[in-house]
Amino acid sequence: QSAPTQPRSVSGSPGQSVTISCTGTSSDVGGYNYLSWYQHHPGKAPKLMIFDVNKRPSGVPDRFSGSKSGNTASLTISGLQGEDEADYYCCSYAGSSTVVFGGGTKVTVL
Amino acid sequence: EVQLLESGGGLVQPGGSLRLSCAASGFIFSNYAMSWVRQAPGKGLEWVSSISGTGGNTFYADSVKGRFTISRDNAKNTLYLQVNSLRADDTAVYYCAKGWSSFPLDSWGQGTLVTVSS
Numbered sequence: 001q002s003a004p005t006q007p008r009s010v011s012g013s014p015g016q017s018v019t020i021s022c023t024g025t026s027s028d029v030g031g032y033n034y035l036s037w038y039q040h041h042p043g044k045a046p047k048l049m050i051f052d053v054n055k056r057p058s059g060v061p062d063r064f065s066g067s068k069s070g071n072t073a074s075l076t077i078s079g080l081q082g083e084d085e086a087d088y089y090c091c092s093y094a095g096s097s098t099v100v101f102g103g104g105t106k107v108t109v110l
Numbered sequence: 111e112v113q114l115l116e117s118g119g120g121l122v123q124p125g126g127s128l129r130l131s132c133a134a135s136g137f138i139f140s141n142y143a144m145s146w147v148r149q150a151p152g153k154g155l156e157w158v159s160s161i162s163g164t165g166g167n168t169f170y171a172d173s174v175k176g177r178f179t180i181s182r183d184n185a186k187n188t189l190y191l192q193v194n195s196l197r198a199d200d201t202a203v204y205y206c207a208k209g210w211s212s213f214p215l216d217s218w219g220q221g222t223l224v225t226v227s228s
Contacts, residue, residue, distance in 0.1 A: 003154070034212040038155070044220070045114075046147075046155065046205065051214035089155050097160060097169045097211040101147075104154035 004029055004073075004090055004102040011108040012080045020105045022073040022090030028100050030071035034093035037066060037075045040104075041086045049088075050075060077107070085109045112136040112217040114206050119222030126196050130222055132189040132206030140164070140184040143210035146191050148202035149221075156202075159191065160210035169210075174200075196226045 004024035012018040022029060022037075029035060037050040048057055050066035053073065063078045073092070077084055090102040118130040132144070145160040159180040160169045168180050179192040189206050203223050207215035 032212070034214075036214040038215070040155070045218040046207075046215075047218070048214050048216050051216070057214075057216060087154075091155075091157075091215070093212045097167070098171070099157045099160075099211070101155040101157060 003100055004092060006088075006090060006102040006105045008103075009106040009108060011110055012077075013110045014080055014082065016080050017076060017078045018080060018107060019077075020075045020088055020090075020107070022075070022092075022102045024071050024073075024092055024100070024102075026071060028092040028094040029068070029073055029090075031095070032093045033068070035066070035068060035073045036091045037064075038089045038091060039084075039086045040089065046089070080109055082109050112208060114208065114217060114219035116204065116206050116219045116222035119204065119224045121225045121227065122196055123228050124197060124226055126226070127192070127194045128196070128224060130191040130193065130204055130206075130224070132191075132219055134187045134189065134206075134208070137208070139182075139187040142208050143213065144182065144189045145207045145210045145215060146180060146189075146204055147207055147215070147218075148200075148204045150199070150202040153202075158204070161189070162210075193224065196224070198226050200224060201226045 038046040040046040054066040146158040177195045203221040205221045208217040209215040
């Protein structure tokens with residue numbers, strides 16, 4: 001079971017939008033709508049940003065949105081802010097009560 | 111407010127063992143499945159293991175199967191991970207998280223560092 005593929009890094013200026021892709025297989029990303037995204041500032045606890053492909057937990061700004069098409073899921077951050085600079089991981093259900101994380105993407109705010 | 115506090119990490123020699131703990135508060139612990147996720151230095155997040163709310167069902171990543179054991183004490187609101195036969199590539203920050211399987215990991219602890227080195 002290999003990790004879904006994410007770009008190693010993306011960047012954008014404040015106010016711009018960035019999109020992070022998460023490409024897996026029909027056994028994980030493409031097979032289920034249990035796809036979540038986590039924000040991780042180094043040294044801190046990871047934070048759930050999106051679950052079930054496109055749902056936001058309470059308290060997460062609506063600048064964060066998720067989508068999926070086939071074996072690829074995407075996280076879009078609109079109106080980029082300095083505090084959004086962090087590592088982002090997708091995570092997909094992979095059957096038999098297991099999950100698999102993507103390799104992670106570093107978002108840099110220029 | 112959900113709080114998860116890991117402990118038990120440290121420096122251990124290859125082949126050694128540790129027991130990691132995660133003290134939970136702010137929710138009805140026995141109602142929720144729990145998971146362990148780790149992050150090796152310079153690497154991404156890796157799911158390690160999950161356990162159902164009753165403790166009756168457990169699941170492991172292939173990389174730790176047979177060496178790690180997840181358990182819980184619902185009376186003490188505490189999650190455990192017994193890590194045995196440790197290898198250098200087990201060196202990581204270990205996080206406990208609330209959730210599992212098709213349910214998102216909606217709360218996380220700050221992590222505990224396990225370093226395997228001679």
